[in-house]
Amino acid sequence: MSEEASPQHGPHGYSGDKAALLSRLRRIEGQIRGLQRMVDEDTYCIDVLTQISAAKSALQAVAVGLLEDHLAHCVVDAARAGDPSTKVKEASDAIARLIKS
Template identity: 60%
Template sequence: MTTPETSQPTAPEPPHGYTSDKDAYLRRMRRIEGQVRGIARMIEDDTYCIDILTQVSAVTKALQAVSIGLVGDHLGHCVVEAARSSDDEGAAKVAEASEAIARLVRS
């Protein structure tokens, strides 16, 4: 791969921290997608509110589990690699991770 500014070859981006678990993440997301479609059907079918809320809670917990896994993968791979590269890169990745975690906690 080359960059347009320099036409010099660049090293490929290292795989993301979740790469080794990518298939598992995709399976989980497809399962969550099916749950969300099921909730839409429940609403279309005028299902009892509490039953819908129970399913919404299950989807929320499933998404939180994916988020926690991705945070762990990011810290264990991306942040560690950046810290090995330089203090500045490591600090930037830690700040980025902190912001992402704060967004997750607020949601």
């Protein structure tokens, strides 16, 4: 994604931290590949489950960071423009999805 505003959602709050976000996602990708290796090598199931938990926690941390950025940038900008309801609803829906997972 470019730092430009997307026609559908406007500028993204995470744009300034995109390199850090991508770095975290690459580390998570490495964790997932490690899980594949563990299963391929018949690693003890509890060890695999421990690594799954770590990967899930890492993804949740990324999600929380993105949500914080959404609130700090997208919702605040929409409030300044006088109509935060759509952005607040997006945040509420995202929180509901995170809670379910």
